[in-house]
Amino acid sequence: MAVEGEVKLLGFWVSPFVFRVEWALKIKGVKYKYIEEDIFNKSTLLQELNPVLKKVPVLVHDGKAIAESFVILEYVDETWKQNPLLPQDPYHRAVARFWAKFAEEKILEGAWNALCSQGEEKQKALQQTIEAMEKIEGELEGKQQFFGGENIGYLDIILGWISYYLPVWEEVGSMQIIDPVKFPAITAWINRFLKHPVIKDTLPPREKMLVYFHQRSKALGSTSHG
Amino acid sequence: MAEEVKLFKTWSTPFGLRVVWALKLKGIQYDAIDEDLSNKSALLLQYNPVYKKVPVLVHNGKPISESLVILEYIDETWKQNPILPEDPLEKARERFWAKFNDEKLLPSIWDAFTKEGKEREEAIATSLENLKFVEEELKGKIFFGGEKIGLADLVFGWLANLICVFEEVTGFKIIDERFPVLLAWMQEFLELPIIKDNLPPHDKLVIKYQALYEKYHPAK
DSSP: OOOOSOEEEEEOTTOHHHHHHHHHHHHTTOOOEEEEOOTTSOOHHHHHHOTTTOOSOEEEETTEEEESHHHHHHHHHHHOOSSOSSOSSHHHHHHHHHHHHHHIIIIIHHHHHHHHOOHHHHHHHHHHHHHHHHHHHHHHTTOOSBTTBSSOOHHHHHHTHHHHHHHHHHHHTTOOOOOTTTOHHHHHHHHHHHHSHHHHTSOOOHHHHHHHHHHHHHHHHHHSOO | OOOOEEEEEOSSOHHHHHHHHHHHHTTOOOEEEEOOTTSOOHHHHHHOTTTOOSOEEEETTEEEESHHHHHHHHHHHOOSSOSSOSSHHHHHHHHHHHHHIIIIIHHHHHHHHHOOHHHHHHHHHHHHHHHHHHHHHHTTOSBTTBSSOOHHHHHHTHHHHHHHHHHHHHSOOSSOTTOHHHHHHHHHHHHSHHHHTSOOOHHHHHHHHHHHHHHHSOOO
16 A cells, blocks of 8 residues: 655755665655755745754655654654565664664764864764774674665664765865774675665765865864864 | 563663653563662673663663663563554654753753853753743643653653752752743643652752752852
8 A cells, every 4th residue: 555645855965864864765665855955044944844953854744744864764664664674573673773873972973073173182082983883893793784684774774874974074084984904894884885776876976075074074173162 | 481671770860760650651560770870780781881871671681771762662562551652753753852852952951950151051041942842842732642641751751850859959940930831741740650659759869969069060
């Protein structure tokens, strides 16, 4: 039985959080209309659809808005049952959710802080991020193709930014987090993830990303001190 | 097959308390282990090696950490008295507000409690903005979950028993008459038997948070 209702996605061209939702929708073959939002000049539409946080992504399904990428992902998984993202078993679901939260707090935030800071602050952020990455490496050891098993799942999508954004941040921030010698499982996962037919055609342009994150890291770096 | 449920927590942690409420709501028998965080047990470190924090739920030997992850696990494992609705959109709403509490509201109020000077002023302003959103969400409802409590109520539940403690310790009333709907919710929530029968002792909380407050605001 087909799911009714028009699907729209409010996004920003370079947001890794928006890409999570696009990957999920595409994996499930859900047709959607993408609406670009300028987050530096927020529209009334965004303020209507996400009045509390005023951020993208916002998924609009049959006129109802859902915000926060983690929340949207679970909504998508529960609404469109084909190609399930989360496992069936409650314990395995809990494990996936646990690592998603961990990676968001320790790796994403850590890498971003490392990108936008200098000196001792940067070194500290880098060290914390690498330590956190070690735990994810441990999680991947002995797994099949992806965190989700044979196919891409919830945790692959949540961590997907590591495959494509993190190398850009490393370049912009003159730092190394993914050492292939230290993280062989993650390195192999990155290559498989980027080769996936849905993922490889759903990525932002790398050159534009380099320019964007260079500008952002400078802007945020100069305001974070003093 | 005998079922074994253990909950590692502390006597005062609001994150552990929300799990207690969920277990009680569903009538699940469990062993509570109150930890001393300055001297963590070997078992806790074994069950939560990543964060070394409470709460940790252990179900038939399998550990689950992070309170929101635990609450979803409990709801998916024991189906009676659900804390999440069936409808995916309503579920998304509960999860959004649970996240809002943990990532925005609670940290802003904690900053208002612990910081000084300009940072404190900013934290208070942010807390009030956050509380306004919560007030708006509650309008027209008894609980966040509607007629019955759900995930968001359990997660916001710390407001019902800890805000008065903060207010007593600091002498500053943050949830005042500007938030009539929230105040009414707090009263309704506290009147529920599974809540009021499962609260840490108020006097003990005041002593604890008074000591913490003095730590963050040393007398000059």
